[in-house]
Amino acid sequence: MKAFIHHGEPGLAGVRLTDVPTPEPGPGQVRIRLKTAGLNRRDLRVTRLAKPGDPPVVLGSDGAGVIDRVGEHVQHLHPGDEVVVNPSLYWYENSPAPPAGHEILGSPTDGTFAEFIVLSAEQVEPKPTHLTWEEAGVLPLAALTAYRALFTRARIQSGQTVLIPGAGSGVATFLVQFAKAAGAEVIVTSRSAEKRRRAEALGADRTIPTESDWLAELRGERVDVVIDSVGAATFDQCLSVLRPGGTLVTFGATAGDEVRIDIRSFFYGQFNLLGTTMGSRDEFRAMLRFVTDRGIRPVVDKVYPLADAGEALRRLQDGEQFGKIGLRVE
Numbered sequence: 001m002k003a004f005i006h007h008g009e010p011g012l013a014g015v016r017l018t019d020v021p022t023p024e025p026g027p028g029q030v031r032i033r034l035k036t037a038g039l040n041r042r043d044l045r046v047t048r049l050a051k052p053g054d055p056p057v058v059l060g061s062d063g064a065g066v067i068d069r070v071g072e073h074v075q076h077l078h079p080g081d082e083v084v085v086n087p088s089l090y091w092y093e094n095s096p097a098p099p100a101g102h103e104i105l106g107s108p109t110d111g112t113f114a115e116f117i118v119l120s121a122e123q124v125e126p127k128p129t130h131l132t133w134e135e136a137g138v139l140p141l142a143a144l145t146a147y148r149a150l151f152t153r154a155r156i157q158s159g160q161t162v163l164i165p166g167a168g169s170g171v172a173t174f175l176v177q178f179a180k181a182a183g184a185e186v187i188v189t190s191r192s193a194e195k196r197r198r199a200e201a202l203g204a205d206r207t208i209p210t211e212s213d214w215l216a217e218l219r220g221e222r223v224d225v226v227i228d229s230v231g232a233a234t235f236d237q238c239l240s241v242l243r244p245g246g247t248l249v250t251f252g253a254t255a256g257d258e259v260r261i262d263i264r265s266f267f268y269g270q271f272n273l274l275g276t277t278m279g280s281r282d283e284f285r286a287m288l289r290f291v292t293d294r295g296i297r298p299v300v301d302k303v304y305p306l307a308d309a310g311e312a313l314r315r316l317q318d319g320e321q322f323g324k325i326g327l328r329v330e
């Protein structure tokens, strides 16, 4: 089968489309003929962190397709079922943090940038019927992360104000949609005027240029919740606009991992700083129900053929996207 792999030189220099053996499902597993896949910033990180001598890996955490074979002992799934992949591996029940052994699909386990994938039947859920294949293929990882960040961790309530830095990010577009559907007031920042315009069209109530003084832009009004994934470039500003007792949830560090905190303002502010990552299968199913009940559709930025996955990864690396970048496998 055709697969888009990383092997050898770190970074995008080591990615290519190649032929690999088509995997066969073992007991408890299913094989999915993928129709679409989705990109995440993690795919870039996987290529960057690869060391010389590492085995080849099929990239990709997100995907949707049709089951074409089932292994022994699989009862509830059948050939022909239309499904989405849950990339949060081995984390089934809700818990404060992932269990030991939790992994994300797409390194070290082979991922979704391929014609077929074999997975445990536990990692597969029915595709929401209101979504196109492109929409379903880009949904899983970012929507799961947004769902847990907003509902499980921040415990967002109707009427609260939430600020989301980096409006163009894949997860941020889900955060805007989910927070609006939950009745929150949504403020986003973006470095791009075009992305701020698109965030408003998606439902954001207010937008702020990322480079501005956010508190001044908000005329001193503070927010209940900030959900940040930009990291170092925006962390100070995130704390500066939080109301006393407010909550900052963080799950990404696109613009740098390390920040300094003025601990005195932090404790006088009685702030809550919460980390989050991915989510459990319980949360994945709750997210699918939420998306279905509210008729939410992912924002698809651009879809490339599998063979052009390198070009798609470059678009993500350059930060040009608004929403999710997809791959058409079939």
Ligand SMILES: NC(=O)c1ccc[n+]([C@@H]2O[C@H](COP(=O)([O-])OP(=O)(O)OC[C@H]3O[C@@H](n4cnc5c(N)ncnc54)[C@H](OP(=O)(O)O)[C@@H]3O)[C@@H](O)[C@H]2O)c1
Residues within 6 Å of the ligand: 039, 040, 041, 042, 141, 142, 145, 165, 166, 167, 168, 169, 170, 171, 172, 189, 190, 191, 192, 195, 210, 229, 230, 233, 234, 251, 252, 253, 254, 255, 276, 277, 278, 316, 319, 321, 323
């Ligand atoms: N822990 C987890 O489970 C988890 C899951 C998913 C994602 N993540 C992380 O969350 C982050 C977002 O992921 P994604 O896939 O949604 O990302 P993405 O689509 O690549 O978007 C990143 C966004 O960050 C903003 N940004 C980048 N550099 C910036 C800078 N120097 N200053 C200000 N803003 C900057 C950009 O917003 P504008 O262009 O609008 O300014 C960009 O749209 C990534 O770091 C990713 O690794 C973590």
